[in-house]
Amino acid sequence: MIYEILYSNSYIQLIRKDDGFYIESFRQGYTLDEFNQVLMDFPQVKITNFLALKKAITNAPQYLIKFGDVRDRVEVEISSDHLKGYITLYVKESELVGAGLKQIISEISEALQKKGIVYGIKQDVLIMDLKPKVKILIAEGKLPVNGENSKIRMYEIKEPKPEITEDGTVNHYELNLINKVNKGDWLGERIDATPGEPGKSILGEIIPAKPGKQFPLLYDKQSVEEVYDPEKGITTLIAKKTGAVFYRQDVIYVYDCLEIEGNVSFDTGNINFDGFVNIRGSIDDNFSVEAKNDIQVLGAMGVGSVDKIYSRDGCIYIRGGIAGKNKARLYCKQDLYTKFASECTIECEETVHIGFYAINCNIKAKQVIFESAHSRIIGGNIDAEIKVIAHEVGNLAETPTNITVQGFNRKELKEKFDAINKSIEEINEQLVEFKHKIAVYAGSEKLTEQQEFDYRKITRQFQEVKETLRQLQSDRKKYLSYLRTKGDGEISISGRIHGNTTLTIKKISKRIMNDIRGPVTYYLMDNELICE
Incomplete structure (x- = not known):
């Protein structure tokens, strides 16, 4: 056994043996602090029994007592x-x-x-x-760098919003209603998820990285196709045909779009199409156009005494205006947009947007909004459910002009609005649950056949719920606009009301005999017509 005296004085002796360090004390008077100073020169001493060390010093004399082990250098x-x-x-x-x-x-x-x-x-x-x-x-070591999720960018459909230009010579009323694409046009793209970069421990162990998630591209395989570039890792969606871009349940489609380069005339005959109709010219007198979706007439001259323009489920946009000659009839399920309207009948289940004026028209809609700061309603009958907004009504010749607002039940409207909000909250909760379930499936490396079936089913349900949410959010926006209407029905005129104008809200009428300068707003409150 190795026996080495490392340190010795008249009080203590520090000894190293094979199994550790020992202390032997000879007399009292030595302190622990003094002993600690000695240990500074012996860094390999690891104290494992402090009580034994203290006993040897304070209760001297004491024979050899082990108090420590040998540290590795x-x-x-x-x-x-x-x-x-x-x-x-x-x-x-x-x-x-x-x-x-x-x-x-x-x-x-x-x-x-x-x-x-x-x-x-x-x-x-x-x-x-x-x-x-x-x-x-x-x-x-080196931490793994997790892969990035795939990045998706899709074709954006902007909400139709008229742009009005009034420069003193030409008034423009521009709108892009139909999102038309040609065969081969770009519709979206996905940059692949990255696999990540593995890490490495200090022991040389490979630490795998978590790959990013590859999100699916949702598209109609009949009208859209994907093209993959392996060098760039990009999947591009392109249109398989010329048509109108449309989303349904987050799935992008290219719907059939009938393109008329010139006018609807004897060359084309009347149009009845199950899709979108884009007319670059006009519609000749006595001809009709019917479509399931949006109808867009882009000719600068607008339309005249057409037979009818009918959109069963969509909107109508007449860029150049309507000069109906007391014959033209227009109907749409959603909104109608036109530069002006003259001597025509318009029926719209949502909002009629007119850029500059309406002369001797019969218009019926939920709302009738005149966009220009110098808009005018001259003659005819405007019949709205919620409100009518314009700059000037009537003219100096005092042409008889009637504006009627049927009015609404604010309490019922508010109840519907609250119900929509509640439904949105419930659907948002459902979406959280769906996202959690989808994440569980997406995070699994290998799914059974049943799990694959369940995954596709949940994903489909998720898209359906998202589409319901989108529709509810659109409805909420509309109802919020309705509820901002004053009273139970509103007629708001910013400029002037000429004589021989009749304003009616919920069957309560006011005949304007003399000019009234605006801005002025009429609305019904507690069955009383209020002007402010």
Whole structure:
């Protein structure tokens, strides 16, 4: 057995044996602080029994008592995730210079090798930052970099909103109602998810990265196709045919769009089409156009005494205006937009937007909105459910002009609005549940046949619920606009009301005999017609 006296004075003796460190005390009068000063020269002493050490010093004399173990000169610690390695040097500071430093570096390398640390060793630390009894970061692994999710960009359909230009010479009323694309046009793209970059532990273990999620492209395979570029990792959606872009349940479609380059005339005959109709010219007198979806007439001259223009489910846009000659009839399920209207009949289940004027027209809609700051209603009958907004009504010749607002039940409207909000909240909660379920399936590396079936079913239900939410949000926007109407029905005129104009709200009428300068708003409150 090795028996080495490391230190001795008249009070104590410090001895090293094979199994550790011992102390022997001869007489009292020595302190623990003094002993600690001695230990500064013996950094490899690791105290394991402090009570024994204290007893030997304070209750001297005491025969050999073991109080410590031998430390490694280089202690290595590895973090639980194997990403960091630390060393603590139990050597004298004098050993960290000159030839001693080379020896310590050799010992460190050997200790790291024994622990299996082979990656991320900080060589600069070995040269510059070694200190005794200090925990030093000596090796650091590389964290994996998770892959990025796929990025999807799709064709955007903007909400129809008229642009009005009044420059004193030409008045323009521009609107893009039909989102038309040609065969081969871009409809969307997806940049592939990335696999990520694996990491590495200080033990040389590969730490796999979590790949990004590849989100699906939702498109109608009959009208849209995808083209993949493996070099760029981009999937592009293109139109398989010329038509109108349309979304349903987040799925992009290219609907059939009948394109008339000139006029609807004897060359084309009457049009009845199950899709969108885009007419670059006009519609000749006595001809008719019917369509399931939007109808757009882009000719600068507008239309005249057509037979009828009928959109069963969509909107109508007449860029140049309507000069109906007391014959033209127009109907649409949604909104109607036109530069002007003259001597025609318009029926619309939503809002009629007119740029500049209406002369001797019969118009029936939920709302009738005149867009221009100089708009006019001259003659005819305007019949709205919610409100009518214009600049000027009537003319100096006092042409008889009638504006009627049927009015609405605000309480019932508010109840419907609240019900829509409640439904939106419930659907949002459903969407959270659907997203959670979809994430569980999407995160699985391999699905059984039944799980694949369930995954597709849940995804389809998710899209259906999203479509319901989109429709509810659209309805909420409309109802919010209705509820901002004053009273139970509103007629708002910003400029002037001429004589021989009759305003009616919920069967309560007011005959205007003399000009009234605006702005003025009439509305019904508690069955009383109020003007402010």
